[in-house]
Amino acid sequence: MGTFHQGKHALHGITVVVDTKGSRVFIGRCDDWDDNGVILLDADEHQDGADGHSKQDYIAQAAQFGVWKKHDRVMVPGTDVASVTRLGDVVAG
């Protein structure tokens, strides 16, 4: 038994990695995804190279235990989105 979320993208409620065409990558719970972009809840973001970690390092680490949120809600514009992947499908580092 659970709740229902009609009218949302199939990834609604799923924790996803949103990689951008630039240096930033976001991880959060997908609320919705449409032509305007991807809306994430309880999201973290990482800048490639920050703290000595590449995007790939950061994603692999997040795949183990999740992320500490920086944003309650963030919209990644559709024009910036390079890929959207389930975090649960990423092999942990």
Place this chain on the structure above:
Amino acid sequence: MPYDPIMVQPMREELTRIGVQELRSASDVDAFMQDKSGTAMVVVNSVCGCAAGQARPGVRLALQSEVKPDRVATVFAGQDLDATAKARSYFAQFPPSSPSIALFKDGAVVHFVPRHLIEGRDALSLANHLSEAFQKFCAPAVK
């Protein structure tokens, strides 16, 4: 805003009716965690069907294993806020997510299943994941 308690009650009972101890307050959590002997599991339950809808039956299936934790308890995120915060303080090294599951041995966390490893998977998949952890951490030592 918390969901209507009447709507949430069946989600609580999915676990409590199989003997999982429900912890409704911070003091309940402390009392449960005070016993550091053996193995214990804490399930952070939640309303969202995207993940918790499979987490509860997955836990129920896993607990049918011969090898399982000595004690199992649950807190309900978004409902019992103090109890959930207190429970998370015992596995504070992990980012909070719900549902999630922490397995303890002798008072220390030995295995953690965050939400993103539950959502989108079926109950059997989670049950298998938990059963493997039970075998690794809850099985009696072979002499």
